[in-house]
Amino acid sequence: MMTIAEVSRKYNLSPDTLRYYERIGLIPAVHRNKSGIRDYTEEACKWVEFIKCMRSAGMPIEALIEYVALFAQGDETIEARKDLLIEQRRLLAEKMEEIRATIERLDYKIEGYEKGLVIKEKELREMEL
Template sequence: MTIAEVSEKFGISQDTLRYYERIGLIPRVNRNKSGIRDYTEEDCKWVEFIICMRNAGLPIEVLIEYVELFQQGDATIEARKELLIEQRKLLIARMEDMQKTLERLNYKIAVYEQVVVEKEKELKRSEN
C-alpha cells in the first residue's frame, strides 16, 4: 500500500505516518524501486496498534521504547510485557478518573435540567 492509501485507511495524515516512522514509533517501512514507501500488512498492523495506543493516551516515548524492545527480539518479551502491564495500570487509573468526571458532569447536567423544569413550571403558573 502507498502512504496515501494507508493515510486514508487509518484517517491520519501522511505527515503523521512519516513522523511516526522517523521517530521510531513504527518500524522502517520498505520502499519500492522508485523510493516510495510500500506498506505491508505487517506495517499496517503497527500503524493500527500505534493509533490505538495513542488514542488511549499512551505516551510516544513509551511506544518508542516498546518498538525498540520488539525489534530486539524474543529476549525482550518479559520487558515488553512489563511495559504493557504498567501502561495498563496507568490507563485503568485514568479511566477511573474519567468515570468520576463523567459522574460529576451527569450530576451537574441533571441539576440544570431540574432547574429548567422548575423555571418552566413557574412560568406556566405565572401565566395563569
C-alpha cells in the same frame, strides 16, 4: 504492498504523520521499492494500526517508541514489553476512572439545572393562572 497514500487513507493518518512515526522509531522502517518509494507490507500496516490504536487511547509516544525498540531486540525482551503494556494499561484504567468520576459529577450538575428549569417552568405556569 501499499503506498503511503493508500495507508494514509486506510488508517486516516496523514502521510506526514506516517513519515514522522517512521522517523522517530514509532513504526519500524518501511520497505522502499527500487524508486525509493515507501512500500508498506502487511506487517508494516499492522504496526500502523497498533500505534494508531494505542495513540488514540492516550498512550504516550515515548512508551510506544520504547515498546517498538524492545520488540526489535527480540524475544529476550518479552517480559519487559509485557511489563510496559501492563503499566500503560494501569495508567489507562486510572484515567478511565477519572473520566467516570467526571461524568458522574457532570450528570449531577446537569440534573441540578434540569430540576431548576422544572421549578422555573412551574412558577411561570402558576403566574399565568
